[in-house]
Amino acid sequence: MNRIFALSLTLSILASMIFADEGMWTFDNPPLKQWKERYNFEPSKEWLDRLRLASPKLPGASGAFVSPNGLIATNHHVASSIIAKLSTKERDLMKTGFYARSRADELKAQDAEVSVLVSYENVTDRVHNAAKAGTTDADSAAKRSAEIAVIEKDCTATTGMKCDVVSLYSGGEYWLYRNKRFTDIRLVMCPEEQAAFFGGDYDNFVYPRFDLDFTFLRVYENGLPAKTPNYFKWSAAGAQDGEFIIAPGYPGSTARLLTVAQLTYQRDLGNPAQKKIWETLRKGLETYSKQGPEQLRQAFPGMRSFANSLKRLDGQQDGLLNPRQFARKEAEEKDLRDKLAAKPDLNKLYGSAWTNIAKACEGMEAMSNRLSFSVLAVSRLGTIASQIVTYHIEKAKPNEKRYPEYTDARLEALKRSITSPAPVYPEMEEAQLIAWFDEARKTLGNSDPFIKAAFGEANTAGVIRKAIRETKLTDPAARQALLDGPATSVETSTDPLIALARRTEPIVRELRAWNEKNIKDVEAANGTKIAEARFAVYGKSMPPDANGNLRISYGVVKGYEEDTTLIPYKTTFFGLYDRALSFGEVPPFDLAPSIEARRDKVDLSTPLNFVYSADTIGGNSGTPIVNREGELVGLNFDSNNQKLSNRYWYIEESEGSRAVGVHSAGILEALRKIYNAPELVNELLGTKPAL
Amino acid sequence: MNRIFALSLTLSILASMIFADEGMWTFDNPPLKQWKERYNFEPSKEWLDRLRLASPKLPGASGAFVSPNGLIATNHHVASSIIAKLSTKERDLMKTGFYARSRADELKAQDAEVSVLVSYENVTDRVHNAAKAGTTDADSAAKRSAEIAVIEKDCTATTGMKCDVVSLYSGGEYWLYRNKRFTDIRLVMCPEEQAAFFGGDYDNFVYPRFDLDFTFLRVYENGLPAKTPNYFKWSAAGAQDGEFIIAPGYPGSTARLLTVAQLTYQRDLGNPAQKKIWETLRKGLETYSKQGPEQLRQAFPGMRSFANSLKRLDGQQDGLLNPRQFARKEAEEKDLRDKLAAKPDLNKLYGSAWTNIAKACEGMEAMSNRLSFSVLAVSRLGTIASQIVTYHIEKAKPNEKRYPEYTDARLEALKRSITSPAPVYPEMEEAQLIAWFDEARKTLGNSDPFIKAAFGEANTAGVIRKAIRETKLTDPAARQALLDGPATSVETSTDPLIALARRTEPIVRELRAWNEKNIKDVEAANGTKIAEARFAVYGKSMPPDANGNLRISYGVVKGYEEDTTLIPYKTTFFGLYDRALSFGEVPPFDLAPSIEARRDKVDLSTPLNFVYSADTIGGNSGTPIVNREGELVGLNFDSNNQKLSNRYWYIEESEGSRAVGVHSAGILEALRKIYNAPELVNELLGTKPAL
Secondary structure, three states: OHHHHHHHHHHHHHHOOOOOOOOOEOOOOOOHHHHHHHHOOOOOHHHHHHHHHOOOEEOOEEOEEOOOOOEEEEOHHHHHHHHHHOOOOOOOHHHHOEEOOOHHHOEEOOOOOEEEEEEEEEOHHHHHHHHHOOOOHHHHHHHHHHHHHHHHHHHHHHHOOEEEEEEEHHHOEEEEEEEEEEOEEEEEEEOOHHHHOOOHHHHOOOOOOOOOOOEEEEEEEOOEEOOOOOOOEEOOOOOOOOOEEEEEEOOOOOOOOOOHHHHHHHHHHHHHHHHHHHHHHHHHHHHHHOOOHHHHHHHHHHHHHHHHHHHHHHHHHHHHOOHHHHHHHHHHHHHHHHHHHOOHHHHHHHOOHHHHHHHHHHHHHHHHHHHHHOOOOOOHHHHHHHHHHHHHHHHOOOHHHOOHHHOHHHHHHHHHHHOOOOOOOHHHHHHHHHHHHHHHHHHHOOOOHHHHHHHOOOOHHHHHHHHHHHOOOOOHHHHHHHHHOOHHHHHOOOOHHHHHHHHHHHHHHHHHHHHHHHHHHHHHHHHHHHHHHHHHHHOOOOOOOOOOOOEEEEEEEOOEEEOOEEEOOEEEHHHHHHHHHHOOOOOOOOOOHHHHHOOOOOOOOOEEEEEEOOOOOOOOOOOEEEOOOOEEEEEEEEEOHHHHHHHOOOOOHHHOOOEEEEEHHHHHHHHHHHOOOHHHHHHHHOOOOOO | OHHHHHHHHHHHHHHOOOOOOOOOEOOOOOOHHHHHHHHOOOOOHHHHHHHHHOOOEEOOEEOEEOOOOOEEEEOHHHHHHHHHHOOOOOOOHHHHOEEOOOHHHOEEOOOOOEEEEEEEEEOHHHHHHHHHOOOOHHHHHHHHHHHHHHHHHHHHHHHOOEEEEEEEHHHOEEEEEEEEEEOEEEEEEEOOHHHHOOOHHHHOOOOOOOOOOOEEEEEEEOOEEOOOOOOOEEOOOOOOOOOEEEEEEOOOOOOOOOOHHHHHHHHHHHHHHHHHHHHHHHHHHHHHHOOOHHHHHHHHHHHHHHHHHHHHHHHHHHHHOOHHHHHHHHHHHHHHHHHHHOOHHHHHHHOOHHHHHHHHHHHHHHHHHHHHHOOOOOOHHHHHHHHHHHHHHHHOOOHHHOOHHHOHHHHHHHHHHHOOOOOOOHHHHHHHHHHHHHHHHHHHOOOOHHHHHHHOOOOHHHHHHHHHHHOOOOOHHHHHHHHHOOHHHHHOOOOHHHHHHHHHHHHHHHHHHHHHHHHHHHHHHHHHHHHHHHHHHHOOOOOOOOOOOOEEEEEEEOOEEEOOEEEOOEEEHHHHHHHHHHOOOOOOOOOOHHHHHOOOOOOOOOEEEEEEOOOOOOOOOOOEEEOOOOEEEEEEEEEOHHHHHHHOOOOOHHHOOOEEEEEHHHHHHHHHHHOOOHHHHHHHHOOOOOO
16 A cells, blocks of 8 residues: 555656656747756857757758858758759769768759748737637637638738747647748768668667768758858867757657547557558568669668658557556646646636547547548659649638648648659659558458549559559649649549549548547647646646747756666767677678778767757757757767657656767768868868858 | 467477577587587587587686697686785786786686596486485485495595586486596786776676686696697687587586476575675675775675676576566476376376475575574685684594585595685675674574574674684684694684684584475485486486586577667677777776777777677686687677576577677787787697797
8 A cells, every 4th residue: 555655646746747858848938947957057048049040940850050151960861851862873872972072062952941930929819719719629620720821821921931820738829930941952961871870770769879860951042052140160079978958959749748548549549550551651662672772772761761760659659558657647647637626617617628538539449540541642643643632622712711731821832842853753653552552452441432432443553553654743844734724624634643633532531521520629629728727737837749840958968877787978980880890791780981991090989979868859850969158069860769758758867768969079070081071171160261 | 268378388388398509418418419400510529528628617617728738718707816816905917917928927826726527427326226225305315425425535536536426407317527636727818807897897797798808827737837638729710600609618507497486485585585695795895895995906806706696696586587487487397297297107206396395495484594694604714714613523524424515525625725825804804794794683683593602792893803803814824733633623722713613603504404404305305306207208308407517508609689779799899999988988997008008009890709699607607619610719708688597497599698708809819919918829829839
């Protein structure tokens, strides 16, 4: 009895407390108190503004301005879609790496976007008031979306910026983020992928680690390098043991404010379904990649990405399956609900929210397979076809009635992505789509509406093969024409891939409507209530869940214990050569050619990778790791295994949870000794005027 | 139901099978079938004889002859008691390392013994027949001991060799082992302890590993290097990935044939009691070591040894606490008992053995503390005093009635050990004994017979301090005089340490008698029955438990999987520098001075440590790792964490269980580039005639 009492007491204390270095904080609410109390760090408003303006968002990830002339440092694996699209069978930059010795040599990316958060404004009242006028959850959701569309459109019209209304705390707050957008992005320097991804999928989420996972890009405006007066000074010494660091980046998604019912759904249905989807897609690429080296080159970025997602998902699922960790979540929820129960006025407002969400979760079970597999947008051409068909349907509606991703504020970026000249590999598309639809048919059965709409009585491979072989969508001009033309040209198109998208669109739309009405809107309405309840009980003491927007994390550079031994805070180039030679340089533990060649040139004692306790997650790849002086001491690129379940809850640093970065001194040493890039080194160190 | 059925089926199959590389085999029954079938390896009798004769036993461990002139390679941690005893405050060989450039410089060890198994003979029938004449377990045991004493004494008288009757298969077999003994052992070369023990207790039982854990000794006869025509050729290339290897050494103790009741006792009482004993002894040394650097030097070998034992014990206990592994043991026992139950004649003979042992185990609980703590022989002087007192009591009896360790065949070695001139540190003795008796008194209470006999009404520290400060036993000549003198000189001695030993001796003797009568004899009698039952059901398909005698293990040089990544089969010197520098060279991750100094001289890609699947355990330290050609490719020095519970059962190599060795190429590189020992290299490679 005593033990049980002690345990529940501990959990109850845990429920309302924030751990030492917990949190991906918004810039409107930085953890100033924690910084001051724990690290004696009190940044000025100017310091924080500079931090924000020097931390651009990259596609799905993060980066750092590192010179006044638009130079960006990020991870190789963040830039790899840019690098892969610039590669051909004859000039494979993924394999060879790249260095532009002069501005003229910098390679323009075919489609990429970088943005900077210039300003933000709290629009919670406007959005909430609009939603309150609704009579049902669905009606409220429609009114909320409409209001958001208006705010975004007005903002874009007034400022010319990329404007996003961002939902925080499960809808507890809404903020308008105004972003400066760059669309002319050029590749300056990247190492060989083997240098960046040494150890491959085996060493992904593993530490000690030895990866030169960095790349340099540059943003241009009007054909000239953009002026970026807010940038990070490059630290030649780099991260030091025990040092306090800040990590401003774009964490993709956490789920820490979900209810126990939602987490239970994730554990028992959502994650297994997601796993099946990714495994199916990876298998399609893998099979294709085995046809030859060129096929492998085409498929590799996708395979790597799915392998990464699957390994991360396994780690997250391990967390959900860990009863000790899950119990903390249950205790947190119980604590909030108990405190609420003690205040009848609040309880009346919010008390039913958990039950409502739990009921919605129950409804998912029957629909899970249909929602998972009724999708055409699983390959590049499949996505383009779907988007073109949906584009005309949505564009015909008033702005505020459209799907959010088709509102005026977002159309420009969407069209740019659809018409990107990046290469398409039709044979790979065929392989991907056939593998996908084979699995979909197996899962859903022949009588499923989506399968029937897609194939009727015909066989999967035949339909897909014809669609890919005869479609004109491989040509960006053809896509442009369909976007620019009237809706009827899509409605009457005989392009077999457009036809496939057209046939399946109503099913996809119907399922999306079901999902919004029965799940999303319920989760939004009741999530907002829970957020308000949490504010009422605890105040705004916790940061909101991550959702791909700018956040500040922080922590300490620090090794950890593992089993019975210690793991050091950094690794060195010595260790890279050790790991490669210990495996006899068998891939993926082979050395990139430049690294192999320059073994005797490199100062082997230079730090290479390092770990720290900052609270980060997927999307933080490329995040600058910054010291008190605002200098860049490293680039975040991974987390270790112990940290993976931090999607659902913060894992304390005492459990060995760590983020992994490339050390700024290691990058400098590589640029100097391995990649012979003195011009870039000079620009980073500001030792010579920019060219 | 199906799952449970499948599980029990699997376990039942497991119960009667031997795993791929399982077993510490006796030379009379080497696993020729497995070698031939799995590795296409068919050694000749001569090959095996040479293997045996080139594999000497060192104190508590193993070694290898590596030249025809008595040169032995073993681990530094095996030789460290020799090295520590040759060290003084002024000349600390543990800290500086040592190299004798010529024979004349080789340092004679103060007390050490090396032996070689020259021949062996099955004496099972003689011993069993003697025991069968007994009317009770205790009577049988006495008759068995008497017969063994006769066999050993006759053998020594006839051959002049060290003769041991060795019990195998819990008494299922008895073998007479005839050993050639060397007592003049000299130190040829050792690295700094920091090179051998890099990473300290943290990295003990951890891999990847970076330890130069080797030392070279030489055996002398009549003042000249002994001729050792059977020796291992040193492989300059060393162990290769995937290579089949054989490991002939002296594994100390396994407990794989114990019954479930015995294992349960180990898990619930035996191991926790052992842990408390070692922790008490370690704590005493630790407290003393904090007084200053000289005290640390004196205490360090003991502290290291206890730390090693405790870490190993924790790993073994983890195994016992692992229900999946324990279930296999239960299934094995069930399988044998079920098969026995199906054969009434056998069942009648053997069926009650398990219950008898289980009953004996139950009796241990009440006696566990008294047996653990009623001991004076826990420090060097405490051991010497106890042995001198017991020596005279035992010597007065006929040979075959004595404790086995006081029989004529063993007296010479015992007296040599008692009179060793190795240094004694009285202040450390005081600290050790006071810590020990404080804990003993706390555990047993003031009214316990042992405590009363030791201290009466006096206080612990006072009695111990007087005993150590006034004893003459610090002088080897005084010990010699007491051994050589009549029993009365001990019985009437006023030496306070002898008096303490004399007062406590009857209690120790009484407890030993209780333990033998109620536990050991029951275990022996019934263990023999179980062994016979096992032979009857399975044949002699399994090797016996290890007990410090020569065995052959074998396996493959091979990396393994850990979590989501791969661990390579070897490490390199690159990795040693990486690990040191990654920790900023903070102890115990600092580099030994020679290693620090020669960084630029060493070929960093040289293999340093490596792993393989051979079935080894404590005592196998220093075991030669030998390839098909009979060349030495490495020296065994450790196991990884995954392997620790192999005391109780074989852990499959697929679970990542590995032995860890120093690579022969790494030792050569260190001798050449770090320790500048060309003479030794030439002797190892046979490239120059011996001096």
